[in-house]
Amino acid sequence: MARAGRPTVEIDLTDQERARLESWTRRHSTAQALAMRARIVLACADGATNVGAAELVGCHQVTAGKWRKRFSEDRLDGLVDAPRPGAPRTIDDDVIEAVVIDTLESAPDDATHWSTRDLAARHGLSKTTVAEIWRAFGLKPWRQDEFKRAAAAAAVASSVRWASSGEASGPSSMSASTCCLARSSLAAT
Numbered sequence: 052m053a054r055a056g057r058p059t060v061e062i063d064l065t066d067q068e069r070a071r072l073e074s075w076t077r078r079h080s081t082a083q084a085l086a087m088r089a090r091i092v093l094a095c096a097d098g099a100t101n102v103g104a105a106e107l108v109g110c111h112q113v114t115a116g117k118w119r120k121r122f123s124e125d126r127l128d129g130l131v132d133a134p135r136p137g138a139p140r141t142i143d144d145d146v147i148e149a150v151v152i153d154t155l156e157s158a159p160d161d162a163t164h165w166s167t168r169d170l171a172a173r174h175g176l177s178k179t180t181v182a183e184i185w186r187a188f189g190l191k192p193w194r195q196d197e198f199k200r201a202a203a204a205a206a207v208a209s210s211v212r213w214a215s216s217g218e219a220s221g222p223s224s225m226s227a228s229t230c231c232l233a234r235s236s237l238a239a240t
Contacts, residue, residue, distance in 0.1 A: 059116070060123040062096040069096070071127060088130045091118045142180065150174055150184050154192050164192035 064072070075081045075089040087108055094104035095115070105115040121129035150170060159169055167178040167185070174181075185191070 059101060060119060062092060062119060062123060064096045068127060085130060088118045091115050092122045095119045146174060147184055150181060151188055154185065154190050
């Protein structure tokens, strides 16, 4: 007697496909959704029905049938997440890379680190976009552990200039010991 229900597609795996699917199920860094899909396909390849594969993996039978069908149509590429709907990206990877590199490796002439507004103006982006890039990469330039050498040297040089000129525009609380410290720091750079 013939089986009732929706007909299933037979899954035949090549040795390379089986090896890839098994590595996805064992690897710790694999996304759990992808590992589950790989386990479903492996169960189906071993002769399990959609219901049997679903029970084995711990999902719904419709889910098992969906991934069986996708694998039969697109093979391994069918198991990977499809691009999500939404607006296409408007910022190229090159621009994002330039923002990250500028944040990490340079500083504006008049500050110790970039602000979102200054960096946005430099790259022609909005300050919100720069903030989102920083957030995505975990960058916090205002919380650096150490000064950038060029910016620190410029700050020391301006302190020495104020202290040695005796002008009223310089910091009034700078003592002679601070001036000597500033000069020795400048000489060390």
